[in-house]
Amino acid sequence: MSWNTIIGQQQQIRVLKKALKTGRFAHAYLFTGHEGSGKESIAFEIAAMLNCRHVTSISEGSCGTCPDCRQIQAFMHPNVEYVFPVESALLEVSDTAKKENKRFTDAKARYEALIEQKKQNPYFSPAMERSMGILTEQIIALQHKAMFMPNEGSKKIFIISQAERLHPSAANKLLKLLEEPPAHVLFILISSRPETLLPTIRSRCQVVQFSRVTAQELRLWLQLNRPEIIDPELSFIVSFSRGNLSVAWEMLNNRSDNPDETAIILLRNQALDYLRNMLTPSRFHEAINACEQHAKNLSRSELTLFLAALLLFFQDANHRQINPDVQELNNPDLNDAVNRFAKNFSHTDFLQISIITENAIRALERNANQLLIMAAFTVEMKALLQQKA
Numbered sequence: 001m002s003w004n005t006i007i008g009q010q011q012q013i014r015v016l017k018k019a020l021k022t023g024r025f026a027h028a029y030l031f032t033g034h035e036g037s038g039k040e041s042i043a044f045e046i047a048a049m050l051n052c053r054h055v056t057s058i059s060e061g062s063c064g065t066c067p068d069c070r071q072i073q074a075f076m077h078p079n080v081e082y083v084f085p086v087e088s089a090l091l092e093v094s095d096t097a098k099k100e101n102k103r104f105t106d107a108k109a110r111y112e113a114l115i116e117q118k119k120q121n122p123y124f125s126p127a128m129e130r131s132m133g134i135l136t137e138q139i140i141a142l143q144h145k146a147m148f149m150p151n152e153g154s155k156k157i158f159i160i161s162q163a164e165r166l167h168p169s170a171a172n173k174l175l176k177l178l179e180e181p182p183a184h185v186l187f188i189l190i191s192s193r194p195e196t197l198l199p200t201i202r203s204r205c206q207v208v209q210f211s212r213v214t215a216q217e218l219r220l221w222l223q224l225n226r227p228e229i230i231d232p233e234l235s236f237i238v239s240f241s242r243g244n245l246s247v248a249w250e251m252l253n254n255r256s257d258n259p260d261e262t263a264i265i266l267l268r269n270q271a272l273d274y275l276r277n278m279l280t281p282s283r284f285h286e287a288i289n290a291c292e293q294h295a296k297n298l299s300r301s302e303l304t305l306f307l308a309a310l311l312l313f314f315q316d317a318n319h320r321q322i323n324p325d326v327q328e329l330n331n332p333d334l335n336d337a338v339n340r341f342a343k344n345f346s347h348t349d350f351l352q353i354s355i356i357t358e359n360a361i362r363a364l365e366r367n368a369n370q371l372l373i374m375a376a377f378t379v380e381m382k383a384l385l386q387q388k389a
């Protein structure tokens with residue numbers, strides 16, 4: 001880690017560093033702000049700094065390579081507890097029978113898969129699908145762990161992800177801990193919906209509000225740290241993630257290093273071919289076939305990118321229409337195509353098209369049937385594009 005790896009949030013980091021330097025660090029924090037703004041990665045950096053053996057100054061942060069830093073990165077450090085919503089099957093403890101308990105072993109495998117995903121993507125917020133929230137047993141486990149002192153000079157850090165999902169009785173247990181906090185424990189609660197937390201919990205935490213990472217910040221960071229990513233892919237990642245670093249990270253993890261076969265750009269080009277065919281009467285059949293094939297063959301996340309590519313292209317056309325001189329496009333390599341499209345569809349309601357595209361993306365996220373989504377989307381979009389003023 002170290003502070004340099006963090007994208008944006010410079011002002012918030014300054015405040016936290018100052019509190020650390022002057023010994024005014026609170027015993028409990030509530031980090032709030034949009035999903036994917038990096039709240040958890042900053043919590044983990046603080047945890048690393050308070051346990052790292054090689055910290056030379058608070059300004060620089062953790063070393064990232066010592067045994068403590070490595071253990072924290074592996075979610076194995078005895079002083080750092082990471083809590084998120086899990087299934088109750090994971091907490092069923094009937095010790096001796098545990099190994100034979102299939103429900104438990106299955107739940108454990110799902111839990112470990114999420115931790116693996118979190119290691120790959122530090123901005124990802126894990127939650128088990130069948131979870132009822134953060135459960136009372138999880139907070140009781142924290143109470144037990146709080147009783148043991150860490151090694152001299154270090155602290156125990158309890159990071160509670162998605163704190164708004166604390167089960168009511170778990171929230172009450174946590175409140176007790178916060179009311180009489182052991183001096184060697186630092187609580188960091190994370191929530192993008194802090195208004196749904198118990199007010200009594202909120203009032204015991206120092207709130208730090210994180211801002212949405214701007215396109216400029218993400219672009220700059222990528223240019224410095226991932227110089228192999230260039231336009232049009234760079235612009236696409238920045239535009240598509242809309243300040244959500246978790247989304248940006250998924251795209252970075254799935255990219256190919258060969259610029260000619262960047263999966264993202266291939267998908268975008270497929271999406272634009274599909275749009276072109278759909279608008280060419282003699283090729284309409286091809287478009288319908290493609291629609292069916294994509295719905296069947298693309299994964300849910302690929303299909304999301306496919307639709308997102310159309311959304312970003314419509315946005316470009318819309319911006320060009322409103323301001324013909326606009327320079328910053330989502331697709332800087334498609335300047336001419338954007339111009340032609342904006343001109344040919346000068347009466348199109350691009351706002352409405354954006355809305356139906358976003359709705360289709362949301363339906364995909366809700367696990368609706370891919371073929372039905374694509375079919376309905378195609379019909380609606382074609383009707384909107386063919387509308388005359």
Ligand SMILES: [Zn+2]
Pocket residue numbers: 051052053054055062063064065066067068069070
């Ligand atoms: Zn270290």
